[in-house]
Amino acid sequence: MTNLKTLIIKNGCFSESPKHLPKSLRVLEWWKYPSENFPSDFQPEMLCILKLPNYVYPSPKLDSLSKKLVSLKVLTFDESDYLKEIPDLSSLQTLQELSFRWCTSLTTIDSSVGFLPKLTRLNANHCDKLRNFPPVIQLPSLEHLNLFGCTSLEYFPEIEGEMKNVTRLHLLCTGIKDLPFSFRNLSGLWNLCLSGHEMCKLPSVIGMMPQLLYCYIEGRGNKGRISRKVEEGFQGILTHSLPSQNLGSLHLINSNLSDEFFQLALAWFPNVKWLDLRGNNFTVLPECIQQFHFLEKLIVDDCLYLREIRGLPLNLKKFSAVNCKSLSPRAKSLLANQGLHEGRSTSFLMPVGTIPRWFEQRRSGGTCISFWFRGTKFPAKSLCVAILLKDHIPSLREVKTFLCINGKVTSLDNTGVEQLLIFNMNSLLSCCPPLGEHGWNHAEVVVVEGRDNDDKKVPSELIVKEIGMHVVKQNDTSIIQDIRFTDPYKMTQVIMMMMMLSKVLPNHKRQPLLLETCIGLWTLLFLTHTLSGTHTE
Structure with missing residues (x-):
């Protein structure tokens, strides 16, 4: 089959590997490929896409083949439960996409993967045993890096040289504890998410990212112990960078934040518009929080130690204090104050058990x-x-x-x-x-x-x-x-009907006092209805 360009086998069941594969192949996708090796006479110079999902061997034997894969752009080993390592891929200089999603036994990725000049996508999500990622990466073309669910991965690699094409990085459900100083070489990054980690401090490097607009960091909390170590990361910002002017949305959830956080955040994230601090350990919202002049959303849900509220930003549009069980009576009184709600266009979610009396x-x-x-x-x-x-x-x-x-x-x-x-x-x-x-x-x-x-x-x-x-x-x-709050048409109709009845009373000329009294009472009723229209029915 010398002209065959695409070969896809998804549900085949083979007892041995193929004897020959045509060198005309551009696409080869073979689920559960039945061998560690390819035919010795296979000449894959034209092969662009090689997909081997459900690969059933610990390591693919690409040594003899890799030097011939001069056109390969896509290499995939997705959902291979037996795969334990990604071997040396240094000869694949044309590779653009590398994926090994849901490889639940994978522990090691060869360091050569960190130096593929044309690689744009690297997908390793849900490799929950992965520990050895390339310690250094220099991937100038990289656009997408997916490490979601790599729960055993504790260290993010050092970044050698500028990588400006990565705009979003979601390190969700990983074991990463900190970000290296060289992380700032991701100069185009504007969206960063980290969660499922056990950080001892907040990464100071987030204050050094020139394009960062959105930052979401969720830790695992400290199970009730108030810690001051997390602010050490912000202290690092003081010595390494200028205040971040672009960061608009900052989410620091279950991150052990203490009362020292607010002064530091005000100094280095002055223009933040959305501040989500759920599940932290601070006890006071200090007066300095009013200096966040652009802050529109402030979330302090599940802050079980929060007792006092000494100020709120003037331009706030949403404030949420759900499940803040330690709020003092003074703090609850502040949240229910009539002047607070009349002076701003803000929605408040709060643990106050009654509607304030000033609601008519x-x-x-x-x-x-x-x-x-x-x-x-x-x-x-x-x-x-x-x-x-x-x-x-x-x-x-x-x-x-x-x-x-x-x-x-x-x-x-x-x-x-x-x-x-x-x-x-x-x-x-x-x-x-x-x-x-x-x-x-x-x-x-x-x-x-x-x-x-x-x-x-x-x-x-x-x-x-x-x-x-x-x-x-x-x-x-x-x-x-x-x-x-009463139907103005209905009341007006009643009053007009009474006045008309008064006009046709048979003895109204002989009893003018009675007529005047009725008209006066109905007029008084009308005026009372008008003046009390905004009060309780």
Whole structure:
């Protein structure tokens, strides 16, 4: 078969290896290839793709063949349970893709793999016994490096020379404890994720990455012991680099952070917009946190030692303190303060067991709250909503809120709630249905269970204890005339009907005092209804 260019065998069962393979082959994919060697007369000068998934031998014998693979671009040993090592590949100078995913017995990769000049993709995910990765890599063409699930890999290789093509690096579920100083040679990296490790300190090199925009680091915590070693990494930034101006999203989860973290973070990540500090050990949110002028999201969920909150950034759009069980009464009072919520467009998730009293409207046992507003523009900045879950709800619940105006529905947000969620409508409403030019508009805020899996859904009325709404009058005192919680049309119709009946009373001319008294009482009722339109029904 001298013209055969593609040979793919996926479900074959062979007792011995092939005697011959045509030199015309460009693609060879053979699952469970039945030999450690290839035919002695095989001349693979034209072979571009060699895939040997489910390889059943400890090490591929490529010594005699590799020098002939002058055109090889793709080499794959995926899902080979018996493969223990990747041999010397130094002769494969044209190789662009190397993959050995899910090789559960693989322990060693030859150091030559770190010096393949055209390699763009290196995929080693879920090689959970891999310990010996090339100690040094110089891969100028590399774009994708996948080490996901390499739980036994403790050290990231030294990087020799600039590698500017790697933009994302996800080292999730690895055993890597630190990043080398030469890691900064990944000069184009903007997205970095590490998790499943046991770092003794945060890598100082993250402050030296000029293009880094997103950094996610998740440790395993310290099981209750407060440690100060993790900040040593940030101390290293002080001596090796200038403040990182580009980092916008910093996630340091279960990383043993103490109270010293905030001053260091403020010095070296001043422009951060999203700060996720779940599961850490600090006890105070200090006043200096207000100096994060660009911070929009602050997450301190599961910070079991957090007691005091002494400040919050002014431009914050979301603050979450779910499962912060040690918050002092003073801290909870601060979170429930009316001025805090009226002065900003922020949504707050907090462990406070009641809706604050300054919410004029409350509805218990329901999943929606109705109101009317006048005009062609929805008064989002003037409305504050509170959702309180029932006490017996054991864990974080996802709820979805909707705004319904004159029968047209707009989705607000899908968010988690532990006990109490307070948000300004302006912080969640991105668009609004078109409104009429005149008169009153009827609106409802509706809460439903937010999970997509029907098997886990719980009726909303079994979750929500109370819904509240507050009208913010801080910027516009006249807003009280344009928002009501009783139907203005219905009350006006009743009043007009009473006035018409008064006109047709048979003895109204003989008893003018009675007529004037009725009209006065009805007018008083109308005025009372108008002035109390924003208060409890």
